Amino acid sequence: MNRLLNSIIENNRKWTKEGQVASYIPELSKVDSNLLGICISTLGGEEHCAGDSDTKFTIQSISKIVTLMLAILDNGKDYVFSKVGMEPTDTSFNSIVNLEIKDAHKPINPMINAGAIATVSMIAGKDSEEVFERILKFTRKISNNPNIGINDSVYKSEKETGDRNRALAYFMKGTGVLDGNVEEILNVYFKQCSIEVTCRDLARIGAMLANDGIMPWSGERVVPRDVARIVKTIMVTCGMYDASGKFAVQIGVPAKSGVGGGILACVPRRMGVAVLGPALDEKGNSLAGIKVMEELSKQLDLSIF
Numbered sequence: 651m652n653r654l655l656n657s658i659i660e661n662n663r664k665w666t667k668e669g670q671v672a673s674y675i676p677e678l679s680k681v682d683s684n685l686l687g688i689c690i691s692t693l694g695g696e697e698h699c700a701g702d703s704d705t706k707f708t709i710q711s712i713s714k715i716v717t718l719m720l721a722i723l724d725n726g727k728d729y730v731f732s733k734v735g736m737e738p739t740d741t742s743f744n745s746i747v748n749l750e751i752k753d754a755h756k757p758i759n760p761m762i763n764a765g766a767i768a769t770v771s772m773i774a775g776k777d778s779e780e781v782f783e784r785i786l787k788f789t790r791k792i793s794n795n796p797n798i799g800i801n802d803s804v805y806k807s808e809k810e811t812g813d814r815n816r817a818l819a820y821f822m823k824g825t826g827v828l829d830g831n832v833e834e835i836l837n838v839y840f841k842q843c844s845i846e847v848t849c850r851d852l853a854r855i856g857a858m859l860a861n862d863g864i865m866p867w868s869g870e871r872v873v874p875r876d877v878a879r880i881v882k883t884i885m886v887t888c889g890m891y892d893a894s895g896k897f898a899v900q901i902g903v904p905a906k907s908g909v910g911g912g913i914l915a916c917v918p919r920r921m922g923v924a925v926l927g928p929a930l931d932e933k934g935n936s937l938a939g940i941k942v943m944e945e946l947s948k949q950l951d952l953s954i955f
């Protein structure tokens with residue numbers, strides 16, 4: 651397995667030259683675009699990694715699956731999906747247009763920014779600090795890494811420049827989708843996006859989902875099977891932004907990407923997989939990361955379809 655992963659990384663390194671690192675969050679533009687790493691975490695507890703698999707990067711939108719799980723655990727799926735839709739989108743992750751014209755102003759799904767901001771507003775806590783602490787604690791638990799923290803410079807950079815997310819949030823407050831203090835909700839959202847992880851951490855989260863909500867390393871159930879099922883389904887239909895259909899055809903597993911260059915994938919009943927490649931394609935997905943996933947899926951026959 652290690653030999654296979656090393657050769658996949660080497661075969662696809664050339665693609666890191668093609669994409670662009672995210673620059674709309676200034677701090678992300680400083681990330682090394684040549685990084686490429688992969689880690690696999692199997693349900694039998696084996697871990698295999700290659701390339702820059704222990705390099706830290708910000709989780710960004712991959713945190714949206716963590717907050718979706720917490721929001722459902724706190725409120726039940728019916729309540730969460732009464733506020734946020736479950737349909738794929740054909741517009742970009744930070745688009746505002748559907749909030750105006752579709753589905754009584756409900757964000758179209760929990761994986762776009764508007765939907766994720768609405769989702770985080772439903773997580774329980776006496777104040778925004780407690781809400782974020784719960785998100786961080788849950789992330790540490792499901793990645794089996796108690797040392798996970800946030801990247802402070804990225805957090806500040808997001809907060810300073812996040813006017814587009816502010817616009818989405820205030821629009822949702824205006825239409826009654828969002829309850830509570832908008833700045834505090836956004837503060838949690840900016841922090842959750844700035845959580846720093848490695849491929850190894852994300853592969854373990856993928857393994858927990860692949861194992862229907864049970865952490866393979868301890869046998870402990872962290873989310874009910876039904877919650878794991880919902881999250882994986884939303885990942886298939888919405889996880890790769892408006893390129894989710896193409897990803898499903900070419901790779902065929904539930905996955906979620908982030909503009910930090912990570913992709914978390916899960917192969918039901920087999921393994922979690924995470925890749926890092928900060929240079930992004932025009933949709934905001936890791937360009938080389940998708941190529942790596944494509945080769946891995948072919949080699950190991952991973953598609954669930």
Ligand code: GLU
Binds near residue numbers: 743
């Ligand atoms: N923090 C990023 C934003 O809100 C997350 C976007 C992403 O990873 O898709 O724009």
